[in-house]
Every structure is written in C-alpha cells, then in structure tokens.
Amino acid sequence: MIKSILRATRIEFSFMKERKWSMLFFFIVPSLIMVLFAKIFLQPIDWGQYQSLNLTFYDLYGAGILTLVMVFVTVQFVILRIVGERAPYGTLDRDLLAIPEVPMYIGKLITNFVFVFLQCLLLFFVVTRLFPLRNYGDPSIIFLILMLVSLFGLALGLAISIFSKSKEQATQFVPFIVLLLFISGGFMTGINYPSTIQPIIDNSPLMLANMSLKMTMLDGVSFGEILTKIYVLLFWNIGLILVGLIGFKMRGKK
Amino acid sequence: MRYFILCFLLICLFFVAGCTKTKDCGDDVKCFGEEIKDCSKAKVYVSNEGNKIKVTSKGLSKDECRVSLRIEEVGWKLKEDYPTESFIAKGKTLNCNIPIKENYSEAIQNLENYFDESCSGPIKDLLDGRFGEVIKKEIKQSLKF
Numbered sequence: 001m002i003k004s005i006l007r008a009t010r011i012e013f014s015f016m017k018e019r020k021w022s023m024l025f026f027f028i029v030p031s032l033i034m035v036l037f038a039k040i041f042l043q044p045i046d047w048g049q050y051q052s053l054n055l056t057f058y059d060l061y062g063a064g065i066l067t068l069v070m071v072f073v074t075v076q077f078v079i080l081r082i083v084g085e086r087a088p089y090g091t092l093d094r095d096l097l098a099i100p101e102v103p104m105y106i107g108k109l110i111t112n113f114v115f116v117f118l119q120c121l122l123l124f125f126v127v128t129r130l131f132p133l134r135n136y137g138d139p140s141i142i143f144l145i146l147m148l149v150s151l152f153g154l155a156l157g158l159a160i161s162i163f164s165k166s167k168e169q170a171t172q173f174v175p176f177i178v179l180l181l182f183i184s185g186g187f188m189t190g191i192n193y194p195s196t197i198q199p200i201i202d203n204s205p206l207m208l209a210n211m212s213l214k215m216t217m218l219d220g221v222s223f224g225e226i227l228t229k230i231y232v233l234l235f236w237n238i239g240l241i242l243v244g245l246i247g248f249k250m251r252g253k254k
Numbered sequence: 255m256r257y258f259i260l261c262f263l264l265i266c267l268f269f270v271a272g273c274t275k276t277k278d279c280g281d282d283v284k285c286f287g288e289e290i291k292d293c294s295k296a297k298v299y300v301s302n303e304g305n306k307i308k309v310t311s312k313g314l315s316k317d318e319c320r321v322s323l324r325i326e327e328v329g330w331k332l333k334e335d336y337p338t339e340s341f342i343a344k345g346k347t348l349n350c351n352i353p354i355k356e357n358y359s360e361a362i363q364n365l366e367n368y369f370d371e372s373c374s375g376p377i378k379d380l381l382d383g384r385f386g387e388v389i390k391k392e393i394k395q396s397l398k399f
Contacts, residue, residue: 053342053376053379053380054379136347136349136374136375136376215345218376219324219345219346219347219376220346220347220348220349220374220375220376220377221324221345221347222310222312222322222347222349224276225324
C-alpha cells in the first residue's frame with residue numbers, strides 16, 4: 001500500500017514538474033488576488049458601527065475573500081486531474097494497471113496537498129506581513145483554517161473530476177458549485193435566509209470557514225470558541241475524501 | 255483503506271488530546287473566584303442589567319495568567335444609549351496575559367491596570383472611543399468575586 005502511494009505521489013509530482021509555469025501561476029495566484037484586493041480596498045470604512053474599530057474594507061471582507069479564493073483556486077487546480085487522464089487519450093488506464101485506485105487517489109491528494117500547503121504559506125505571509133489584515137486572534141489559527149479550506153477545495157475538485165464524464169462536464173460544474181458555495185458562504189451581509197435552509201447554510205463549509213476566520217480575526221476569539229466549526233469543516237473534508245475514494249474505486253477502470 | 259481509517263482516528267485523537275478540560279462555573283462567580291486563585295482553567299458568565307460577559311481563565315503560559323473576556327449580550331439600556339457601539343461590541347473579546355506570579359484573583363479584579371500593557375483584542379480598541387468608560391465599568395463590575 002505504502003509503496004503504491006509513493007509511486008502515485010511520484011507520478012503526480014512528475015506531472016506537476018512538467019507543467020512548471022502553469023504550476024507557478026497557480027502557486028502565486030491566491031496571493032496576487034489578495035494583493036490586488038488590498039491595493040483597491042485598503043480604505044477606511046466611514047459608515048456605521050465599523051468606524052469605531054477603524055476597520056478598512058480590506059479588513060472587513062478579507063476573511064471571506066481568503067476562503068473563497070482558496071476554494072476556487074484549489075478546485076480549479078485539480079478539476080481536470082483525473083478526468084483529464086482518462087481514456088481514450090489519457091494515461092490513467094496505464095497507471096491503474098500498476099497502482100490500485102485507493103493509493104492512486106491518496107498519492108494525488110498528498111502531492112497536491114503539499115503544493116497547497118506551500119501556497120497557503122505564501123498567502124499567509126501576504127496577509128500577515130506584506131498587507132496585514134486586522135487580526136486580534138492567534139495567527140496560527142488563520143493558517144489552520146486556510147489549510148482546511150484548501151483541503152476541502154482539493155477534495156471537492158478531485159470528487160468532481162472523478163464523477164465527470166468529460167473535461168467539458170468537469171469545467172461546467174465549477175461555476176455552478178462555486179456560486180452555490182458563495183451563496184451559502186455568508187459573504188453577503190444583511191441577508192436573512194429562509195428558516196428551513198438556515199441550518200444547512202450554517203453548516204456549509206465556506207460559511208464555517210468564513211465565520212471561523214472572521215471570529216478569530218475581528219472578534220479575537222480563541223481556538224476553543226471555533227472548535228465545533230473546525231470539527232464540522234474537518235468532517236466535510238473527510239466525507240468528501242471518502243466520497244471521492246469510493247467513487248474512484250467504483251469508476252476507476254471503467 | 256485501513257491506513258486511511260487509522261490516520262483519521264489518529265487525527266481525531268490528536269484533536270481530542272489537545273483539548274484539556276475547562277471548568278464551567280455557569281453563572282457562579284464564587285466558583286470562578288476560587289479557580290482563578292491559581293489561574294486554573296475555568297469560565298463563568300456574569301450578567302448585569304442585561305449585559306452578559308463570559309470570563310475565561312485559560313491557564314498559565316510562560317508565567318503569565320491568560321484571561322479572556324467576551325461580550326455575549328448587550329443590555330437594552332446600552333443599546334439605546336450607544337446603538338452603533340453596542341452592535342459592534344457583541345461577540346468581541348479582550349485577551350489579557352497577566353504577568354505576575356501569584357494572587358491572580360486580585361489582579362483580575364483590577365484588570366484595568368493591565369489594559370495598556372498586557373491586553374489586546376477588539377474591545378481594547380473600543381476602549382479608546384466614547385463607549386470605553388462604559389465597558390471599563392461593566393468589566394470592573396463583572397469581575398467582583
């Protein structure tokens with residue numbers, strides 16, 4: 001099992017190495033978006049209650065933009081990783097002869113997770129040092145949430161890639177899913193959702209991540225206060241990984 | 255698949271092991287007063303005229319007693335007098351690291367002495383505004399053990 005995972009990791013790593021410029025672009029794109037966002041929105045809010053805290057628009061919407069950018073970029077990053085390698089033109093069939101589906105999936109996930117970890121490090125540096133967002137909480141919590149959101153994006157991207165029949169279908173899914181996540185992510189303030197869907201909205205992954213980040217950064221709460229949200233987010237990740245694994249096992253050699 | 259489940263269980267164990275128990279004193283201020291003497295982990299909810307503050311002692315770290323205050327509710331009177339500030343104060347925290355080695359109970363009751371040097375958080379920023387004196391008074395009242 002371990003050998004197969006290592007083999008799959010190596011294959012995935014070679015794939016990434018071959019596409020170095022595309023990888024470099026993906027690597028810096030979340031940080032670039034945050035820099036752009038900071039340049040435009042680094043102006044004080046002169047209305048309402050936020051005035052008393054001297055917040056800028058960058059501080060207020062920063063948490064939401066961070067989560068949305070990371071999910072969107074990571075989903076986009078892996079969306080074609082499996083469907084793009086399928087027959088008749090892909091290499092997946094050949095690889096699956098030597099490596100079973102589960103290690104193949106884990107190998108892909110680990111390699112991309114390492115890449116995303118480095119991506120998050122750069123983004124973390126940007127939002128804490130280069131263009132610091134207002135943060136009253138523990139900075140390591142921000143990094144942890146970024147990592148969890150990115151893992152969610154990877155698991156979601158891989159799951160879409162597994163269940164899609166063609167590259168076109170996979171790319172068509174992205175805007176639809178991102179829009180759903182955006183609506184349920186709590187980015188639009190002042191909206192009251194219907195009471196029937198409120199519990200779903202409250203437990204949607206982006207809402208959990210967005211609220212955890214906001215509470216940590218703007219309210220200064222400790223890790224214990226957001227622990228339940230972190231657990232639910234973690235279970236979303238594990239659930240999606242399991243769905244992807246089962247789907248891959250079922251569809252792997254078809 | 256077995257390795258995956260094993261890894262999942264290990265991660266869960268790691269998370270559970272990281273959470274040591276904080277004594278919940280409910281709204282019993284005396285219970286919290288006892289716990290805070292040696293800076294044990296404890297939390298209490300204190301209410302006054304509809305204002306509700308959660309005070310949490312997070313234990314000792316590097317010879318400092320870590321205490322956190324969170325405004326859970328703002329009463330109608332404050333909401334009427336300071337509508338915008340009251341709205342923003344709800345849910346905000348004040349995190350203090352009290353740099354002494356003993357008599358934490360007394361130190362916490364005089365928390366305002368430590369605001370400038372040892373405290374941080376959005377409430378500290380609110381203290382600079384016109385809502386500041388009200389918050390200071392509320393904190394002082396809520397920390398009488």
